[in-house]
Amino acid sequence: MIRNARDRLLSQIPSTLPDMQDAMADWFQVLTFTRVSKQIVNFSVVETRAPYSIMGVRQPLSAQALAMKPEGQRAWKIEQIHAYPDVILNPDDIMIFNGIPYRVLDKIDYKEYGYVEYHITQDFTVST
Secondary structure (H helix, E strand, O other): OOHHHOOEEEHHOOOOOOOOOOOOOOEEEEEEEEEEEEEOOOOEEEEEEEEEEEEEEEEEOOHHHHOOOHHOOOOEEEEEEEEOOOOOOOOOOEEEEOOEEEEEEEEEHHHHOHHHHHEEEEOOOOOO
């Protein structure tokens, strides 16, 4: 018996959102960066750096999305990362890609679609 979508009510379907995880897997690659964490020890800021790898894709933020962000007034580079939902980055986390420090601005949760999106911007607060 062939079942069509017209045979089921939307309330009978657990999720009506498309799972994009399989489609996005073709775009994803290993992104390796250095994760920087800071602690205050004896009244001084101490940075700890550790390598961190995720599966995802990094790309520039669209011009329309950039224009809508208050940070868009700056001339700094803002990018987005799409990754699997198990990747945990928090706003204000610092990461270094190819020697350039970035700060996580936003986390947009699209777990229903099978991925999460992060917005990152160049940062100049990491010691060299």
